[in-house]
Amino acid sequence: MDVTEKICEYSSQIRKPFNTFFDVPYTEDEIYEQIKTLKCGKAPGPDYVCNEHIVYGGNTLLKWICYIFNIILKCEYVPLLYRHGIIIPLYKGNNKDKSNPNSYRAIVLTSVFGKLHDKTVLHQINKMLTALDKTFPDPLQFGFVPEHGSIPALYTLKECINVFLKSKSKLYVGFLDNEKAFDKIWHDRLFLKLKEIGVTGKLWNILFMSYKSASAHVQYNGLTSDNFSISQGVGQGRVLSSWLFSLYINDLILQLISTNCGIRIGYLNIPAILLADDTTLLSASPKGLQGLLDCVQTYACKWRLKYNGTKSCVLTFNNNTDVDIKLGNTTIACKNDTIYAGTLIINNYKTFERTKNTAKKLKKNLHSLYSAGVNPKGLTPITNTLIWKRFVLSTALYSCEVWGQLSNSEIELLERTQRYAARYIQCMDKYSPTHSTTSNLGLWSLEAVIDKFKLLFFGRLCRSKSGTTQKKLINMCISQFILDENAEHSITYNLITTLVKYDLFSFLETYVNEDYIPEQVLWSKIVRQSIEIYEENRWKSNLENRNELKRYSKIHPTLCEHRLIRLTVLYPDTKLELLVLVALGSAAIKKATCTLCNKQSFDSVKHIIMQCHVLITEINVMFYKIVDELPIQKSVDIFNLDDDDLLEILLEAVNNTVYDLDPIVWSRMMYYIAQHVCPMFKKFRHVLFENRFNFEY
Numbered sequence: 001m002d003v004t005e006k007i008c009e010y011s012s013q014i015r016k017p018f019n020t021f022f023d024v025p026y027t028e029d030e031i032y033e034q035i036k037t038l039k040c041g042k043a044p045g046p047d048y049v050c051n052e053h054i055v056y057g058g059n060t061l062l063k064w065i066c067y068i069f070n071i072i073l074k075c076e077y078v079p080l081l082y083r084h085g086i087i088i089p090l091y092k093g094n095n096k097d098k099s100n101p102n103s104y105r106a107i108v109l110t111s112v113f114g115k116l117h118d119k120t121v122l123h124q125i126n127k128m129l130t131a132l133d134k135t136f137p138d139p140l141q142f143g144f145v146p147e148h149g150s151i152p153a154l155y156t157l158k159e160c161i162n163v164f165l166k167s168k169s170k171l172y173v174g175f176l177d178n179e180k181a182f183d184k185i186w187h188d189r190l191f192l193k194l195k196e197i198g199v200t201g202k203l204w205n206i207l208f209m210s211y212k213s214a215s216a217h218v219q220y221n222g223l224t225s226d227n228f229s230i231s232q233g234v235g236q237g238r239v240l241s242s243w244l245f246s247l248y249i250n251d252l253i254l255q256l257i258s259t260n261c262g263i264r265i266g267y268l269n270i271p272a273i274l275l276a277d278d279t280t281l282l283s284a285s286p287k288g289l290q291g292l293l294d295c296v297q298t299y300a301c302k303w304r305l306k307y308n309g310t311k312s313c314v315l316t317f318n319n320n321t322d323v324d325i326k327l328g329n330t331t332i333a334c335k336n337d338t339i340y341a342g343t344l345i346i347n348n349y350k351t352f353e354r355t356k357n358t359a360k361k362l363k364k365n366l367h368s369l370y371s372a373g374v375n376p377k378g379l380t381p382i383t384n385t386l387i388w389k390r391f392v393l394s395t396a397l398y399s400c401e402v403w404g405q406l407s408n409s410e411i412e413l414l415e416r417t418q419r420y421a422a423r424y425i426q427c428m429d430k431y432s433p434t435h436s437t438t439s440n441l442g443l444w445s446l447e448a449v450i451d452k453f454k455l456l457f458f459g460r461l462c463r464s465k466s467g468t469t470q471k472k473l474i475n476m477c478i479s480q481f482i483l484d485e486n487a488e489h490s491i492t493y494n495l496i497t498t499l500v501k502y503d504l505f506s507f508l509e510t511y512v513n514e515d516y517i518p519e520q521v522l523w524s525k526i527v528r529q530s531i532e533i534y535e536e537n538r539w540k541s542n543l544e545n546r547n548e549l550k551r552y553s554k555i556h557p558t559l560c561e562h563r564l565i566r567l568t569v570l571y572p573d574t575k576l577e578l579l580v581l582v583a584l585g586s587a588a589i590k591k592a593t594c595t596l597c598n599k600q601s602f603d604s605v606k607h608i609i610m611q612c613h614v615l616i617t618e619i620n621v622m623f624y625k626i627v628d629e630l631p632i633q634k635s636v637d638i639f640n641l642d643d644d645d646l647l648e649i650l651l652e653a654v655n656n657t658v659y660d661l662d663p664i665v666w667s668r669m670m671y672y673i674a675q676h677v678c679p680m681f682k683k684f685r686h687v688l689f690e691n692r693f694n695f696e697y
Contacts, residue, residue: 036507083116108237118239143276144242177311181277183233261288376427401457436586462517585651
């Protein structure tokens with residue numbers, strides 16, 4: 001009996017009345033838990049209902065949703081809108097042929113109620129798997145699985161590579177391209193696997209109907225196609241798609257393990273790492289890798305999948321010779337590097353090229369946002385800094401948790417890129433002092449940012465379930481560290497040295513002895529506080545060794561956003577004038593000859609703001625305005641100070657004289673100072689560039 005006949009037989013039998021785990025009605029509490037997972041700001045489907053409608057619909061809507069879902073369960077009928085999708089083709093760019101459908105990426109909009117129903121169904125399935133104590137998916141599946149994902153997959157791959165590098169053994173890794181995998185899933189085989197895993201009864205019939213009678217139409221440039229049926233694939237945009245795909249290819253791992261062609265790391269048998277539709281094969285010999293590829297090809301032919309040999313590749317480690325490896329009749333190319341999960345994998349383990357590409361991406365992402373206002377004349381520095389940290393850094397530093405140890409040249413390249421961005425945001429010259437450039441914005445060094453991601457990932461690994469591959473690997477690697485084995489390229493070893501760097505090694509000891517690591521929120525707080533203390537101490541130590549920056553250390557004594565930069569939010573129209581004041585306060589104390597009055601000064605900033613007789617009119621007007629703004633006694637106190645203390649106050653320093661000044665009065669005083677200093681700065685500006693005294697390393 002073939003697969004289709006089995007499905008038809010089971011579909012007819014399932015209509016007989018019987019009770020299973022899945023025939024239990026849904027409860028409002030179960031549905032409410034799924035509603036809380038809905039994300040706002042998403043596009044609606046064919047029913048024009050948004051997630052916000054459901055999230056803020058209240059108890060009355062919740063009761064009706066629960067009622068409708070139970071009617072669906074009782075009648076075993078899924079509404080048409082739940083099964084229908086709107087396909088929006090998006091052009092991929094890169095000068096691709098616009099007449100070729102493959103040049104477009106399909107975005108599918110589906111019903112929000114349909115998504116919520118799928119979430120509820122998936123919750124029921126997971127409850128069943130837990131109750132039956134079934135291990136699904138296989139620990140070597142990293143895509144669409146809680147506690148897994150691309151970073152743990154990268155960690156597993158890199159630690160496997162490290163084991164072979166350390167022992168100087170040969171390793172062969174095949175990266176396969178599963179062509180349009182989600183669109184090629186064979187429905188009959190999929191639903192037979194659903195039955196085999198234990199999904200039966202009414203819920204099976206609902207899923208069967210939902211996918212076997214699914215439909216869609218295309219919308220493009222205001223035009224709408226006719227509706228058409230979807231006869232294969234799990235469908236993009238549906239909540240269950242990823243889970244069903246994982247179910248469909250889960251037995252591939254079991255077949256690969258049975259070949260005994262994979263690698264062994266301790267007691268772990270790792271023939272493959274599956275990350276969604278990315279299949280990575282690992283073997284210690286070309287013959288073993290060929291055996292794994294033959295297994296994959298046989299599986300693909302049997303279950304109507306297609307692996308593209310021309311887009312696949314093989315990387316060899318500790319072996320400079322190419323190998324003849326085939327997928328079916330197609331020879332797979334041997335390469336020195338490839339992109340896996342968005343990360344560059346190189347067989348010689350030299351990482352400078354990866355870091356260089358990251359630095360380029362940082363600059364590219366920064367300038368790509370120019371038209372959105374991320375520039376000195378657009379949004380405020382506070383907003384630009386927030387965009388830099390949350391968007392630019394997060395995308396460019398993706399997977400930095402598993403980069404391993406960076407060389408000094410790599411670190412300096414990244415830091416130089418961040419200083420470039422900080423100067424760009426503050427409208428500073430490229431010769432502005434290094435230690436004040438990023439600290440004005442309250443930025444950590446990029447090394448510290450990367451360390452934060454590493455430490456958070458360490459906590460995530462330690463909190464993983466005991467059955468996961470990454471949990472077993474980190475425990476194995478920690479044991480090697482305790483035994484003092486050489487682990488130069490080990491990701492785990494680098495994570496441990498990062499713990500030591502920030503005085504967090506005691507948490508590793510607790511984990512080894514008690515299998516305990518703080519939960520996510522607490523661990524994140526501990527990591528942040530530890531790095532903040534380390535960064536502040538390092539920054540202050542660097543300033544103490546720079547006598548020419550002693551005034552700056554008084555003006556800006558802590559590693560946080562400069563107070564004048566915060567003031568740009570209150571006075572956005574005076575943003576550039578305030579940034580001039582920030583630049584002058586950040587300047588090194590250095591002598592120069594004034595080209596306006598031809599006098600030499602040992603402190604050019606003091607000269608421009610307080611001493612140059614050519615600018616005396618502007619200076620007096622500024623002081624008169626300060627007197628008008630301040631209370632009489634406070635004015636007397638300020639003008640009784642010596643020139644150095646007075647200059648520090650003019651440049652934003654808070655000392656005993658002004659610490660109790662009303663914040664509003666202080667804000668207005670700095671506002672007027674910035675307005676008056678900026679014209680003087682423009683007259684004196686050519687001296688700054690000729691002597692580089694304001695913007696010197």
